Amino acid sequence: MAVLNMLDLSGLDLVDGHCHGITTTPLDDAAFELWCTEADEPAPVGAPYLDSQVGLALRRWCAPLLGLDAGAGVEDYLWQRRRLGPEEAAGRLLRAACLSALLVDTGPAVSGLLPAPAVGALAAAPTHAVVRLEQLAESVAPVSGPDAFADAFADALRAALPGAVATKSIAAYRHGLGLDPTRPQPQEVRVAAARWLRDGGRLTDPVLLRHLLWCAVDTGLPIQLHTGFGDRDALLARTDPALLQPFCEATLRTGARLVLLHCYPYHRQAGWLAQVYPHVYADVGLTVAHLGARFTAVLAEFLELAPFGKLLYSSDAFGLPELYLIGAAQFRHSLGQVLGGFVADGALPATDALRIADQLGSANARRLYGL
Numbered sequence: 001m002a003v004l005n006m007l008d009l010s011g012l013d014l015v016d017g018h019c020h021g022i023t024t025t026p027l028d029d030a031a032f033e034l035w036c037t038e039a040d041e042p043a044p045v046g047a048p049y050l051d052s053q054v055g056l057a058l059r060r061w062c063a064p065l066l067g068l069d070a071g072a073g074v075e076d077y078l079w080q081r082r083r084l085g086p087e088e089a090a091g092r093l094l095r096a097a098c099l100s101a102l103l104v105d106t107g108p109a110v111s112g113l114l115p116a117p118a119v120g121a122l123a124a125a126p127t128h129a130v131v132r133l134e135q136l137a138e139s140v141a142p143v144s145g146p147d148a149f150a151d152a153f154a155d156a157l158r159a160a161l162p163g164a165v166a167t168k169s170i171a172a173y174r175h176g177l178g179l180d181p182t183r184p185q186p187q188e189v190r191v192a193a194a195r196w197l198r199d200g201g202r203l204t205d206p207v208l209l210r211h212l213l214w215c216a217v218d219t220g221l222p223i224q225l226h227t228g229f230g231d232r233d234a235l236l237a238r239t240d241p242a243l244l245q246p247f248c249e250a251t252l253r254t255g256a257r258l259v260l261l262h263c264y265p266y267h268r269q270a271g272w273l274a275q276v277y278p279h280v281y282a283d284v285g286l287t288v289a290h291l292g293a294r295f296t297a298v299l300a301e302f303l304e305l306a307p308f309g310k311l312l313y314s315s316d317a318f319g320l321p322e323l324y325l326i327g328a329a330q331f332r333h334s335l336g337q338v339l340g341g342f343v344a345d346g347a348l349p350a351t352d353a354l355r356i357a358d359q360l361g362s363a364n365a366r367r368l369y370g371l
């Protein structure tokens with residue numbers, strides 16, 4: 001029934017609003033499997049990671065691009081990928097995603113990833129930079145020292161802005177989203193920076209994370225925030241976007257715009273925040289690529305409360321070109337199913353369906369990020 005009601009959105013224009021570099025070095029099967037998932041430990045015998053939704057999505061959407069039948073087995077896929085070579089495979093997969101622009105996050109720093117312009121060249125689409133706040137702070141602090149850190153970071157952020165269309169925070173990973181929402185005082189930042197530089201390690205101090213976020217607010221650019229699932233470096237319970245409500249409240253009249261990335265399994269919380277706060281948006285990246293066919297159900301849940309002008313497409317592809325294509329193909333397919341279902345039910349006039357599809361696919365991103 002759902003298939004009969006489906007809207008054909010295979011030609012829908014997509015802006016990939018959050019994505020990363022890819023690797024084109026040859027990968028063995030175990031490494032490829034790990035790149036496909038958020039796991040970092042080898043799978044136990046008898047339960048391979050790709051015997052899952054993301055594996056089904058890989059076989060469905062990517063196999064035909066490498067000259068195999070849709071649904072070809074993972075082993076056949078990996079054999080064919082090796083035969084073609086990773087660069088040929090990457091070019092086919094990225095071009096097939098048919099993206100009109102890419103917003104490339106330069107973190108996390110993993111050696112050997114193709115930089116943004118090279119990914120854009122493979123996708124035949126322009127790229128736009130997103131400034132990663134914690135990464136920038138970690139490069140500034142050792143040079144500035146604790147006393148000058150607050151201003152040095154703000155200066156470095158301003159210097160990084162030309163050409164950038166957004167900033168990005170992974171405070172969810174480093175501390176969790178339950179942050180004091182207020183802007184920290186200069187003296188607090190000095191003390192926290194001194195403690196951090198003395199103890200070393202990654203930036204995890206909540207005072208400093210707040211300083212970064214408020215400097216990002218000052219830029220006026222949209223702030224992308226990691227929320228929801230990710231790799232096991234994230235404490236999932238601390239990534240619920242509902243924890244950000246005090247920050248949403250504190251930034252309501254500052255001109256800030258907050259983009260909640262990923263969101264799953266807290267996507268309904270994100271939808272609510274996007275409804276009640278005019279400056280809050282939700283993005284389906286990562287969720288779309290990893291849930292496979294089940295993304296249709298989750299997309300329908302995203303669309304329960306979030307206004308249609310507040311929901312954005314991205315793949316959050318990282319490392320593998322396959323994740324760019326899975327995200328794009330699954331999004332077009334699932335959106336066609338969800339909107340087609342609304343039309344068949346009489347809930348959505350057919351003339352509005354394409355307008356809404358266009359908003360989610362690219363128009364919202366073009367407006368929000370000023371592309």
Ligand SMILES: [Zn+2]
Nearest residue numbers: 018020105316
């Ligand atoms: Zn990401």
